[in-house]
Amino acid sequence: MPAKGPVVIKLDRSDVDHEVKVEIDVSGYEKRIACGEPPRVGNPVRSTDGLSLVRFASPEASKGGGEAVVFVPRGHDRTAPGALLVGTHPWNGGVWTYAAYRELLEEAQAKDVVLVMPSGLGNSLYTADAEGEVMRAIDAVKTAVAVDPQRVSIWGASMGGAGATTIAFHRPDRFAFVASYFGDSKYDMTTYVKSILGGTGGAHAVNALDVIENGRHLPVFLVHGENDRTSPIVQSSMLESAMKKRGMSVDFERVPGMAHEGPLVVKYIRTVVDRAATAKAPVHPTRVSFRSVRAEDTSAYGVRLVRSGKGDAFVDLEKRSDGIHVLAAEGTREIVLGPSALGASGGEAISFERGVSGVRVRFEP
Numbered sequence: 043m044p045a046k047g048p049v050v051i052k053l054d055r056s057d058v059d060h061e062v063k064v065e066i067d068v069s070g071y072e073k074r075i076a077c078g079e080p081p082r083v084g085n086p087v088r089s090t091d092g093l094s095l096v097r098f099a100s101p102e103a104s105k106g107g108g109e110a111v112v113f114v115p116r117g118h119d120r121t122a123p124g125a126l127l128v129g130t131h132p133w134n135g136g137v138w139t140y141a142a143y144r145e146l147l148e149e150a151q152a153k154d155v156v157l158v159m160p161s162g163l164g165n166s167l168y169t170a171d172a173e174g175e176v177m178r179a180i181d182a183v184k185t186a187v188a189v190d191p192q193r194v195s196i197w198g199a200s201m202g203g204a205g206a207t208t209i210a211f212h213r214p215d216r217f218a219f220v221a222s223y224f225g226d227s228k229y230d231m232t233t234y235v236k237s238i239l240g241g242t243g244g245a246h247a248v249n250a251l252d253v254i255e256n257g258r259h260l261p262v263f264l265v266h267g268e269n270d271r272t273s274p275i276v277q278s279s280m281l282e283s284a285m286k287k288r289g290m291s292v293d294f295e296r297v298p299g300m301a302h303e304g305p306l307v308v309k310y311i312r313t314v315v316d317r318a319a320t321a322k323a324p325v326h327p328t329r330v331s332f333r334s335v336r337a338e339d340t341s342a343y344g345v346r347l348v349r350s351g352k353g354d355a356f357v358d359l360e361k362r363s364d365g366i367h368v369l370a371a372e373g374t375r376e377i378v379l380g381p382s383a384l385g386a387s388g389g390e391a392i393s394f395e396r397g398v399s400g401v402r403v404r405f406e407p
Contacts, residue, residue, distance in 0.1 A: 092116065093141055098182035102175050105163040110179040111137045113150055113157035114187060123190035127318040128180060129159045130168060130198035130205040137161050145308050149315035158183045167229070167238050168205030169248055170336065176209055177216075192325060195318035197221035199307050200273065204229075207250035207262070207281070212336070214256045215343045219321035221263040221314045223307055224273045227251045227281035247336055254284045255331040255356065256342065259324050261291040263317060265310050267300035326385045329360040344383030350375035350400075359384060365391030371401040380406045 053060050064081070093113050100108035118124070127150065129140040140146060140159050150157050160179030166172040176196075183189060195218050198206040203225025210220040228251040229235045231242060239245045246252050262285060266278040278294060285292040300306045324343070332342040333356040340346055349355045355373035359366060361384040371377065379386060388405045 093147075095137070096182055096186065098178060100175060100178055102161075102163055102171055105171075106136070106161045107163055107175045107178075109137060109161060110182065111141050111157075111159040112183055112186075113141070113147060115151045115154050115156070118154055118156065118187075120187045123188040123193075125153075125155045125193040125195070125319050125321075126180070126183060126187075126189045127155050127157050127315060128176065128194065128196040128206075129157060130176060130196065130202035130209070131159065131162050132198070132200035132202045133165050135162070135202065143308065143311060146311045146315065149312040153315055153319035155315055155319050156183065156187055156189070162202065162205060165201065165238070167201060167235060167248060168208050169239070169244070170338070172205070173209050173212065176205075177213075180216075190322075191216075192323045193218055193318075193321065194323075195219040195221075195321050197223075197314050197318070198225065199223035199304075200225060200302065204248070204250070208248045210260055211250045211253045211256045212339050213342070214258075214260050214332075215323065217260060218323040219261050219263070219317050221265070221317070222278070222281075223265045223310075224267060224270050224275075224278070224302055226273055226277045228277070251281055251284060253333045253335055254281075254288065255333045255358070257285055257290050257292075258288070258329065258331045259327050259343075261317070261321065262293070263310075263314065264292065264294040265297065265306065266295070267297045267302065267306050269299060269301040272302035326382050328362075328385050329358075330384060331358045332356070341380075344380035346378040346380065346406075347374045348376035348378065349373055361386050361390065365393055366403070368392065368394045368398050368401065368403060370395070371398050374401050377401060377403045378406050379403065 093111060095109055096112050097109045131139045137159050158179055160176045162168055163172045163175055194216060196206045196210050203222035206220050207222050207225060207227060210217040228249045229239060229245040231245055264278040264282055266275045268275055282292050282294040295310060297306060327343055330343045330345045332345060334340060334347060335354050345359060347355050347357050350373055353373050356370060357374055357377055358370040359368055366384060366386060392403045
């Protein structure tokens with residue numbers, strides 16, 4: 043009876059001995075037998091806690107979308123808004139991949155963190171369709187469990203690590219914390235990824251490094267093995283360097299003697315859960331820097347940009363004691379400030395830094 047997740051086997055009689063044999067496939071990536079929870083014996087009961095598969099409407103159902111694995115800690119109050127940790131799976135992974143990590147489930151139980159593991163629609167490199175699927179999975183969880191919108195974090199390994207930073211940097215106001223294990227921050231188009239991304243334009247749409255400004259209020263935790271030959275460690279060091287240069291919050295664990303492997307995930311997974319348990323995103327930060335490389339990405343933290351053309355767009359605004367300063371604006375003809383954006387009341391004076399022109403700023407009523 044092949045099974046990717048929890049399975050209940052009903053035995054015919056309870057008054058005789060039974061022998062149950064379990065065969066486990068272990069990948070080269072894992073290098074170990076990864077087990078989420080030990081087998082349990084007894085009378086079957088219905089439960090809303092623990093691991094379960096949730097289904098929801100998705101235009102990507104034919105690609106494996108429309109379902110996600112959810113872990114709800116035992117005793118969790120579903121009516122009290124709490125922390126949610128999203129896990130984006132690696133290459134050749136799926137919704138059940140991270141459910142096999144006992145350490146992940148144990149720490150989520152201990153810290154009362156709800157987990158959701160969405161589908162990446164196969165080996166997608168978390169391009170737009172897969173990113174949309176992840177966001178649908180988050181919304182689906184919110185219909186069943188109360189989630190604090192300021193306490194949603196995201197993590198992943200390998201393709202999932204790159205995907206976690208891509209998704210979080212595209213939507214920085216939707217996440218409180220992001221962790222990436224040995225993920226690419228700027229894809230090398232001389233490798234296999236070209237067949238998926240198509241060219242530099244496709245890579246630009248998913249490279250976290252290309253929207254680095256969006257990480258201003260997003261703490262990032264990077265883990266990379268120094269012996270990694272699949273995704274060289276420079277992929278994480280580039281991201282760390284770019285964030286530190288801009289004064290952003292980033293921690294980087296360079297791990298000697300380890301490579302592109304599951305045991306490295308286990309080594310730091312409790313730290314990831316611990317940080318997700320306490321992380322909280324700002325609602326109205328007084329400075330917002332937002333770069334958009336896709337037409338659908340138009341706003342963050344209540345600041346919305348209107349493009350002046352088809353290319354990238356960037357805005358950088360800050361509320362100070364004397365009003366709102368437009369520090370930079372590129373590829374943008376209008377900036378719309380939503381209610382309380384930048385912590386503003388709506389009547390502040392607008393000033394433009396030297397070199398900034400041709401852009402209108404208005405408050406949304």
